[in-house]
Structure formats: C-alpha cells, structure tokens
Amino acid sequence: xxxxxxxxxxxxxxxxxxxxxxxxxxxxxxxxxxxxxxxxxxxxxxxxxxxxxxxxxxxxxxxxxxxxxxxxxxxxxxxxxxxxxxxxxxxxxxxxxxxxxxxxxxxxxxxxxxxxxxxxxxxxxxxxxxxxxxxxxxxxxxxxxxxxxxxxxxxxxxxxxxxxxxxxxxxxxxxxxxxxxxxxxxxxxxxxxxxxxxxxxxxxxxxxxxxxxxxxxxxxxxxxxxxxxxxxxxxxxxxxxxxxxxxxxxxxxxxxxxxxxxxxxxxxxxxxxxxxxxxxxxxxxxxxxxxxxxxxxxxxxxxxxxxxxxxxxxxxxxxxxxxxxxxxxxxxxxxxxxxxxxxxxxxxxxxxxxxxxxxxxxxxxxxxxxxxxxxxxxx
Amino acid sequence: xxxxxxxxxxxxxxxxxxxxxxxxxxxxxxxxxxxxxxxxxxxxxxxxxxxxxxxxxxxxxxxxxxxxxxxxxxxxxxxxxxxxxxxxxxxxxxxxxxxxxxxxxxxxxxxxxxxxxxxxxxxxxxxxxxxxxxxxxxxxxxxxxxxxxxxxxxxxxxxxxxxxxxxxxxxxxxxxxxxxxxxxxxxxxxxxxxxxxxxxxxxxxxxxxxxxxxxxxxxxxxxxx
Numbered sequence: 357x358x359x360x361x362x363x364x365x366x367x368x369x370x371x372x373x374x375x376x377x378x379x380x381x382x383x384x385x386x387x388x389x390x391x392x393x394x395x396x397x398x399x400x401x402x403x404x405x406x407x408x409x410x411x412x413x414x415x416x417x418x419x420x421x422x423x424x425x426x427x428x429x430x431x432x433x434x435x436x437x438x439x440x441x442x443x444x445x446x447x448x449x450x451x452x453x454x455x456x457x458x459x460x461x462x463x464x465x466x467x468x469x470x471x472x473x474x475x476x477x478x479x480x481x482x483x484x485x486x487x488x489x490x491x492x493x494x495x496x497x498x499x500x501x502x503x504x505x506x507x508x509x510x511x512x513x514x515x516x517x518x519x520x521x522x523x524x525x526x527x528x529x530x531x532x533x534x535x536x537x538x539x540x541x542x543x544x545x546x547x548x549x550x551x552x553x554x555x556x557x558x559x560x561x562x563x564x565x566x567x568x569x570x571x572x573x574x575x576x577x578x579x580x581x582x583x584x585x586x587x588x589x590x591x592x593x594x595x596x597x598x599x600x601x602x603x604x605x606x607x608x609x610x611x612x613x614x615x616x617x618x619x620x621x622x623x624x625x626x627x628x629x630x631x632x633x634x635x636x637x638x639x640x641x642x643x644x645x646x647x648x649x650x651x652x653x654x655x656x657x658x659x660x661x662x663x664x665x666x667x668x669x670x671x672x673x674x675x676x677x678x679x680x681x682x683x684x685x686x687x688x689x690x691x692x693x694x695x696x697x698x699x700x701x702x703x704x705x706x707x708x709x710x711x712x713x714x715x716x717x718x719x720x721x722x723x724x725x726x727x728x729x730x731x732x733x734x735x
Numbered sequence: 736x737x738x739x740x741x742x743x744x745x746x747x748x749x750x751x752x753x754x755x756x757x758x759x760x761x762x763x764x765x766x767x768x769x770x771x772x773x774x775x776x777x778x779x780x781x782x783x784x785x786x787x788x789x790x791x792x793x794x795x796x797x798x799x800x801x802x803x804x805x806x807x808x809x810x811x812x813x814x815x816x817x818x819x820x821x822x823x824x825x826x827x828x829x830x831x832x833x834x835x836x837x838x839x840x841x842x843x844x845x846x847x848x849x850x851x852x853x854x855x856x857x858x859x860x861x862x863x864x865x866x867x868x869x870x871x872x873x874x875x876x877x878x879x880x881x882x883x884x885x886x887x888x889x890x891x892x893x894x895x896x897x898x899x900x901x902x903x904x905x906x907x908x909x910x911x912x913x914x915x916x917x918x919x920x921x922x923x924x925x926x927x928x929x930x931x932x933x934x935x936x937x938x939x940x941x942x943x944x945x946x947x948x949x950x951x952x953x954x955x956x957x958x959x960x
Contacts, residue, residue: 420854446857459855463873472869473859522859 369431371395371526371558377423379412379582389413389423389582395526397556399572403563403593403602404579410562411456413579414528417560418453419446430525430558452524454532458515460503466490466514467499473522489521493547509540516544520551527552527559534565545572566594566607578602603731608653609700611731612637616646625672625725628652635696638672639728653729656702660722661691663711673723682708682715689713695721737930739906740914744891747822747910751829752887755837758830759882763841764867782835789832793899796828800900820902825910828900829890837886844878845871884945888938 371394378388389409402410415421417428419435427437435451436443461469470486477485490496493513498506503514512532519527533541552559561572569576569590576593578586585599586592593602603611614628617636625638628650637652644650660666666674677695684690689708691701699721713719766778784792800818801807810818818824848871856866872879894912901908903917911934918927 418858420858446854447860447862450860451858453858455851455855455858457849457851459849459851461852461855461870472856472861475861475865518859 369525372429373417375416375423375426377416387582391584393577393584395558395560397558399559399561399574401561401563401569401572401576402579403569403576405564408579409582410579411530414453414530414562418451418528419444419449450525452519452527454515454519454529456530458511460511460515462503465500465502466495469514470518470521485521489517492551493517509536512536512544526557529561531562569594599731603653607655609656610654612652612697614650614652616650630697633696637728638725639730640725642730644730644732648732651731653731654723654727656700658727659699659701661701661703661711662720662722665720666722669722671722671724675721677719677721679713679715679717679719682713693719693721740909740911743906744910747825747829748887748890750826751833751890752883754830755833755886756883759837759841760879763838763845766842767845781838784832785835789895790899792832793828793896796831797900800824800827819900820908822907825897825901825908828896829893832893832896833886833889836889837882840878840881840885844875848874884941888941892934892938
C-alpha cells in the first residue's frame with residue numbers, strides 16, 4: 357500500500373464517496389446521510405446549515421465514523437467498502453483532516469507538531485520537510501513555540517502545515533477559517549492554493565458561510581438533511597437556487613409559500629398566489645410541478661421602495677403597503693412592509709432620509725419579476 | 736524496633752506503588768477509553784476497597800491466598816512456603832487495597848484529555864501505542880504521578896489488611912501501623928507516640944510534596960491551560 361511518504365504530484369486522484377449512514381440530528385430526530393459524489397483535484401465546497409451532516413460525512417471519509425453502507429476510494433485505493441468488508445483504520449488512510457478545533461498537541465512546539473506525522477522518516481528528511489512546509493505557511497519564526505503562545509491565525513497555519521506535511525491523498529477541512537478575519541483568511545487560502553497547485557489533491561472544504569463559497573468557488577455541493585440538494589458552480593447553486601434550504605443559506609430573506617395560479621407564456625411569466633391570502637406575485641415562467649407546493653424567494657436587497665405610486669417601470673410587481681417596523685442594523689435599515697403579505701426590505705439610511713420613511717407610513721413596494729426566485733425541492 | 740518496622744513499611748510501599756504503576760496505567764487507560772457495556776462492573780470492582788472495611792478485604796485475600804486455595808497451593812509449590820503471613824502476601828493484599836488510589840487519578844486525567852487530540856494523532860498516521868506514548872501519557876502525567884504517590888502514601892498507613900493477612904511478625908509483616916497497635920496494647924504510650932508521630936510526619940511530607948509537585952507540574956509537564 358502506498359504510504360504518505362511517496363507523493364505522486366502529477367497523478368491527480370479523484371475522491372469517490374458513496375455513503376449511507378443514519379445519525380442523530382441536533383434536533384433529536386434521526387435521519388440518514390445518503391450521499392454519492394466524486395471530487396476531482398482542487399476545491400470542492402460542502403455547503404449546508406449545521407446539522408446537515410457535513411461533519412459526519414468528513415468523519416466517514418477519514419475513518420473516525422463508519423458508514424452503514426457504501427464505498428469510499430481515492431483513485432484505485434479503497435478506504436472503505438461495505439461490500440467487500442474493507443474498512444481501513446484512520447491511521448492507515450492517508451487522509452488529511454483539519455478538525456474544526458485544530459487539535460494541535462498542547463505539549464509540543466509547532467515544529468514537533470508538524471513532525472508528528474513524519475514518524476518513520478530519517479531525522480534529516482523530517483527536518484527538511486517540516487522546514488519547507490513551515491516556510492510555505494509562513495510560520496518558521498514560531499517553530500519553537502507552543503500552540504498557546506501563538507495567535508489564532510498562526511495556529512490555523514500550524515495545523516494546516518501539520519496535516520499537509522504528511523502529503524495526504526485527500527484533504528478535508530471542517531470550517532477551518534470561520535473564526536478568522538477576512539485578510540488572514542484569504543492569505544491562508546492563497547497559501548493553501550499554492551500548495552495544492554503542486555500537489556493536486558481533492559480538497560473538501562466544509563462551510564456554512566456564503567462568502568466563503570464565492571471566495572473559493574470551483575465546485576459547490578449543497579447538503580441538507582444528509583442529502584445533496586444542489587451541485588455546480590457557486591453561481592449556479594447560490595444565485596439561482598432550486599431548493600429552499602439553499603435559498604435560505606444563500607440569503608433569501610423573503611420566502612413565500614405559494615400556489616400556482618396561471619401561466620402567461622406571452623409575457624414569459626406566471627402568476628402565483630401567496631398561501632392564505634389573495635396576494636399575487638408575477639414571477640418568471642419556470643418549469644415546475646404544479647401539483648406540489650412551491651415557494652418564491654426574494655432577496656430583501658432586491659426590493660425597491662417608493663414614496664408615491666411609481667410609473668413607467670418595467671417591474672411587474674408594484675404594491676401599496678404600510679411600514680410595520682423600521683430598524684437600523686449597522687449601516688443597513690431593515691424595513692418590514694405589509695402589502696397583503698409581509699416583506700423584509702433592506703435599504704440604506706440615506707434612502708430612509710430621502711423617502712422620509714417611518715413606521716406606520718404608507719409606501720409603494722416594487723419587485724422585478726426576475727428578482728423572484730421560484731423554488732421547489734427536488735425529490 | 737522502629738527502624739525495622741520503618742524499613743519494612745517503606746519496602747512494602749515502594750514495591751506496591753511500583754506494581755500499581757505498572758498495573759494501574761493500562762487499567763486506567765482501559766477505564767478511560769473503553770466503551771464496553773460492562774465497564775461499570777470493573778469500575779465498581781476497582782473502587783470497592785475505598786468503601787470496604789479492610790478486615791473484609793483482608794479476610795477474603797487471606798482465604799484466597801491461604802494453603803487451602805489453588806493460588807496458595809500453587810505459590811507454596813513454587814516458593815516452598817505459604818503466601819499468607821509473609822511479606823509477599825502483604826504485597827498482594829496491599830496492591831488490591833491501594834488499587835483505587837492509583838487508578839482513579841490516572842483514569843480521571845486520561846479521560847480529561849480532549850478526544851480530538853487522539854483523533855488528530857490517528858489521522859496523522861499514529862498507531863494506538865504511539866498515541867498512548869506521545870499524547871496520552873505526557874498529557875496524563877500529572878494524574879499518573881498523583882496515583883503513584885497516593886498509592887505509596889496509602890500503603891504506608893494501612894493497618895487492617897496487614898493485620899488480617901500478615902499478622903505481626905517482626906521484619907516480615909510488622910509494619911509501623913501494626914507496631915503502634917502493639918505499643919498501645921502494651922500500654923507504652925510514649926513509644927506509641929513517637930511511632931505515630933513518625934508516620935504522621937512521613938505521610939504529611941509525602942502529600943505536601945505531591946501537591947507542591949502538582950503545582951509545578953501544571954507549569955512544566957502540562958504546560959498548557
């Protein structure tokens with residue numbers, strides 16, 4: 357079996373994962389992880405809310421948890437296969453896994469931490485490889501320090517160096533950078549990209565932050581309740597989400613349960629009625645299953661407000677309404693507007709000034725047809 | 736007479752605490768990490784000497800190692816003399832009696848180690864044995880030292896088990912605590928006072944050293960808070 361010592365940079369090995377595992381969710385009910393995908397060399401983002409099964413998936417790939425059924429392989433090397441009963445121990449998998457807590461060994465220096473996985477190599481090679489990776493991740497200056505003597509970003513770098521120095525076949529990152537500021541985060545990601553340009557291994561990157569998805573984005577897999585609900589480029593998955601879970605994650609503040617009313621092929625639109633009201637929205641003509649419930653997602657930042665009835669607009673959804681609340685959050689004003697259905701609208705403080713908006717006041721609400729995203733969960 | 740009893744007591748305590756170091760560390764490791772269903776059974780068994788009267792434990796050990804038991808007969812066949820009422824017999828009884836004092840601090844400190852560190856070690860290719868040597872043992876060292884010293888101190892002061900198994904044979908089974916009992920029975924209160932004071936001072940010195948060491952260990956051995 358090929359061990360971590362023998363690196364094969366040019367042979368990019370694809371990670372293939374097929375897993376079934378039931379596990380308890382955070383809400384106490386149990387549901388099954390049921391996932392099938394392959395990941396080529398480079399970044400694949402696993403995107404989903406907490407409790408979607410992301411960490412369980414990584415644990416299964418690393419061998420910390422055992423799936424009930426399935427097969428996990430990197431290239432030709434089978435890590436686990438319920439069919440043939442193969443299930444390698446975590447220490448035999450050569451899977452690099454950066455745990456969310458980093459788990460640096462507190463009683464060892466950064467250099468000792470980094471060399472921990474190089475056991476069995478000659479002393480001078482260990483020194484060479486750890487020196488090289490410490491330099492690449494810019495922590496050579498802290499080699500002699502303990503984890504509690506360095507900053508959060510440096511710990512992050514040390515943990516990444518410790519994982520990568522073993523030259524794993526695949527790298528798993530569990531929300532590794534959530535606690536860091538944007539600058540530190542992007543520097544670390546640049547260094548990681550530089551490393552992977554040489555080594556070309558599949559990197560699974562778990563996150564629930566949509567900014568990270570766009571920053572890293574090559575491939576995104578969206579997970580919900582243990583299943584893959586969408587997959588593609590960040591743009592495909594997040595800008596035009598098909599599923600409600602992804603929509604919520606992608607920042608659709610307004611999601612309405614709707615019923616289909618009528619198609620208007622000549623306009624390229626269709627009319628939907630918000631459930632429990634007479635309020636109707638005109639949305640883009642979409643291929644949907646009319647017998648199943650349907651949801652319309654609208655970003656709060658995509659809605660216009662006007663102080664008087666607007667004219668000469670292309671937008672097809674224009675409604676009079678009443679402001680039920682106005683709140684300032686940082687540099688953003690959050691308005692709740694009731695016009696038969698309640699909308700959340702985001703605007704700038706300047707807009708509030710200009711329009712003299714106040715709670716209880718009357719206002720016109722404008723939504724472009726193409727700002728209405730039709731959502732229907734794939735089953 | 737005091738010197739003879741003191742030497743014997745120290746010999747017993749050293750022997751017992753070293754045996755418990757060797758037996759206790761793996762047992763504590765197992766107790767800290769095993770997921771067996773019947774683990775509670777072993778835990779209860781190990782803790783039994785804390786609540787059991789020493790006479791009860793001593794009585795059963797005496798029966799178990801006596802000339803009528805298989806163990807006793809086996810030992811006599813090998814050593815040429817019975818196990819009961821000898822120094823070796825005392826060692827057996829004391830090991831059992833001091834077991835929880837060694838195992839509990841060790842198991843507690845092993846169990847308090849962040850399990851993610853053990854996962855991280857395995858993910859970096861380390862075997863269980865290597866993880867034990869490089870992660871569990873160094874991080875659990877304060878607990879191991881505590882267990883070692885406590886079992887030593889506990890053996891120093893034991894009385895009931897010694898009396899049941901060893902009786903009162905000068906140079907073989909007459910430990911300091913037995914000597915004090917002897918002296919009081921003989922109404923020699925002055926001698927009893929001297930002996931008792933010696934044991935008191937010794938036990939206090941050991942515990943003071945332990946707590947002093949633990950404080951320093953928190954800086955040097957543990958090194959991370």
